Amino acid sequence: MAETPSREKALEAVRTLLAYIGDDPDREGLIDTPKRFLGAYDDWFKGYKEDPEALLGRTFDDVGGYNDIVIMKDIRFESHCEHHVAPMIGTAHVAYLPSDKVVGISKLARVVDAYAKRLQSQETLTEQIAQTIDRVLKPRGVAVIMYGEHQCISTRGINKQGVDCVTRTLLGEFKTDPAMLDQLMQLIRT
Ligand SMILES: Nc1nc2c(ncn2[C@@H]2O[C@H](COP(=O)(O)OP(=O)(O)OP(=O)(O)O)[C@@H](O)[C@H]2O)c(=O)[nH]1
Ligand SMILES: [Zn+2]
Numbered sequence: 001m002a003e004t005p006s007r008e009k010a011l012e013a014v015r016t017l018l019a020y021i022g023d024d025p026d027r028e029g030l031i032d033t034p035k036r037f038l039g040a041y042d043d044w045f046k047g048y049k050e051d052p053e054a055l056l057g058r059t060f061d062d063v064g065g066y067n068d069i070v071i072m073k074d075i076r077f078e079s080h081c082e083h084h085v086a087p088m089i090g091t092a093h094v095a096y097l098p099s100d101k102v103v104g105i106s107k108l109a110r111v112v113d114a115y116a117k118r119l120q121s122q123e124t125l126t127e128q129i130a131q132t133i134d135r136v137l138k139p140r141g142v143a144v145i146m147y148g149e150h151q152c153i154s155t156r157g158i159n160k161q162g163v164d165c166v167t168r169t170l171l172g173e174f175k176t177d178p179a180m181l182d183q184l185m186q187l188i189r190t
Helices: 007-020 033-044 106-116 122-137 178-189
Strands: 070-081 087-097 141-150 165-172
Touching (some): 070 106, 070 122, 122 141, 122 165
C-alpha cells in the first residue's frame, strides 16, 4: 500500500488540479479551495478510518425467540466510484435472518456507510456489506440489495440520466430458499 502523503503534498496536488483545468489557484476565490477540498475528502472517504466488523461487535441474545427476517430498508448511501471518483448515490436494503443473536439495527446502516465512504464499485460495496454481516453475526442468511445512480454515467461520458445500477448479494437461506427470498422481496415492496 502506498504511503500516506503529507497534508502539504495533498494541498499542492489540489492546486495542480485547479491549474490543470485552466483556472488560477492563486485567485482569491480559490485560495482556500485546496483546504476545503481536503476537508470534503476527509468526509467523503472517512470509511477508511472505520472498522466495519467492530461496528457489529455489540449483539443482543435476548430477543424472546425472534428468528424471522430483520430488514433495514431504504438506507440512503453516498459513495464514490473508484474509476472516476464521481458520486454514486442510492438506496440499500440490508436484511438478515438471525441465528442466536441480533445486532442494534442502526449498526446495519453504519456498516453500509463504513464501506460506502471509500472508493468503490457497487458490486464490491454490496459484497463487502453482506460478507461482513455474515462473518460477524453468523446468521442463517444475509441479503444486501442496492440501487445506485452513478454520476460518472449521468453527468459525463454516456450521459444517461435516471438509470439505476442494481446489485445484490444473497447468502445462506436467501440464496438457497426461493420462498424466503420471495418473502424478503414482499417486505421490501410494501
Ligand atoms: N461494474 C461497475 N462499473 C462501474 C461502476 N462505476 C462506474 N463504472 C464503469 O466503469 C467503467 C470504466 O470504463 P473505462 O472505459 O475504463 O473508462 P471511461 O473511458 O471513462 O468510460 P466511460 O464511462 O464509458 O466514458 C465505465 O463503464 C463506468 O460506467 C461500478 O460500480 N461497477
Ligand atoms: Zn465512475
